[in-house]
Amino acid sequence: REIQAVVDDEKQVREAVLQTLREHFKPEFLNRIDDIVIFHQLSREQIVQIIDVQLARLRRMLEERNIALVLDDSARALLAREGYDPLYGARPLKRAIQTLIQNPLAVKLLRGEILPGQTVHVSADGDEMKFKADGAAVATAQ
Structure with a gap:
């Protein structure tokens, strides 16, 4: 039926x-x-799948530095909310990932707040992403 x-x-x-x-x-x-x-119109499940596809590239880049990236459900929900527009679909998603995840990660990497060997856990607190790096840092040859 x-x-x-x-x-x-x-x-x-x-x-x-x-x-x-x-x-x-x-x-x-x-x-x-x-x-x-x-x-x-895209469903919530489809948006989450698109988020995973878009994040795969970022994860590969971080893995080259021996850094893992883990997003919890709240972070995915914020990305879905900020990266989806009923008129444009998931087109704004790349910008949301760049603004909410990539740019803050780049700043933390440059400041030495995230080091090789660590896992970065990302969660959302309201409209902000929170980053927590854990795990032992690995010394790398320069």
Whole structure:
């Protein structure tokens, strides 16, 4: 039943879009359109999956320095909230990761607050990310 409801809903949305297009464009123009793709709003689970994909690159860069990165659910929720826009989808997510995670991490690395061999735990406190580095630092050859 649920699948049929989704299919019926999809048909209704497609028909409404076509009707709106017919009201605004001439048939000559509409005949040039091969297909109409309807995008659905991303779910919370999909946003979290996109966050994981985006963070994989940052994790690889940190692993080259022997640093692990762990985000708790509150940090993921803040990224999802700041990095998702109903109109633009997950496009703002890269900027949110850069602003909320990458930039503060870079400052902490430059200050020597995070060292090779440590694990950085990230959590959210309101609208701010909190970073905690634990584990023994490993001496590296310069």
